Amino acid sequence: MESSSAGQTSVIPFGETISLEQYVREIESLSKGLITKQAIADLVLRYRIPAEDLARHKSWNPAKHTRNLIFRNSMIELMLICWNSGTVTPLHTHNGQLGWMVVVEGTLVVENYRMKHCNKPENQQVVGIDCVAGATEIEMELVNTETVTPWSALNTVDKTQTIHRILNPPEHGGPAVSLHIYSQPIDSCVVFDMEQQRCARRDLSYDTKP
Numbered sequence: 001m002e003s004s005s006a007g008q009t010s011v012i013p014f015g016e017t018i019s020l021e022q023y024v025r026e027i028e029s030l031s032k033g034l035i036t037k038q039a040i041a042d043l044v045l046r047y048r049i050p051a052e053d054l055a056r057h058k059s060w061n062p063a064k065h066t067r068n069l070i071f072r073n074s075m076i077e078l079m080l081i082c083w084n085s086g087t088v089t090p091l092h093t094h095n096g097q098l099g100w101m102v103v104v105e106g107t108l109v110v111e112n113y114r115m116k117h118c119n120k121p122e123n124q125q126v127v128g129i130d131c132v133a134g135a136t137e138i139e140m141e142l143v144n145t146e147t148v149t150p151w152s153a154l155n156t157v158d159k160t161q162t163i164h165r166i167l168n169p170p171e172h173g174g175p176a177v178s179l180h181i182y183s184q185p186i187d188s189c190v191v192f193d194m195e196q197q198r199c200a201r202r203d204l205s206y207d208t209k210p
């Protein structure tokens, strides 16, 4: 992920509060045109959503983060992810998706990685999907770490930076909630088990739907 703020525009980042309903309408309307990293970034950096609108999409599981769908069509999805203290995702990829994330409560840490070595590299060059070639040696290098607080920055994934994990470190002392947009929606991703030195495709599902 990379993070950015509103940059050159004169818009105050996250300065305009709109209802979740209106936010969804704007995303849906953008999804009917050409979806670019910048077009969605402009939208995300502009608006803030009232906490009470997001509250009804929250759900909690002591064992893992929860994925709560707010809106989805064939091109785009919007979800709220709830992170208990201490939750951490495995290292994973995004299958060439574009993704945009804003923390709305608590503090999250994003660690970006790059693949340094894999013993089945010939199988990484597969059209359209991530590699699940059955590697038994995987080496990753931490590229950078970002600490993200509510409505402070937009974090993105794209085709050049796609391997990462997200954590809600216990020392932050509380739950966190983040809003995610992905295009196109996908129902699986590749996860890396660095202890076992294996990669695997993991199915993604929603814990709650509207």
Ligand SMILES: [Fe+2]
Pocket: 092, 093, 094, 164
């Ligand atoms: Fe991710």
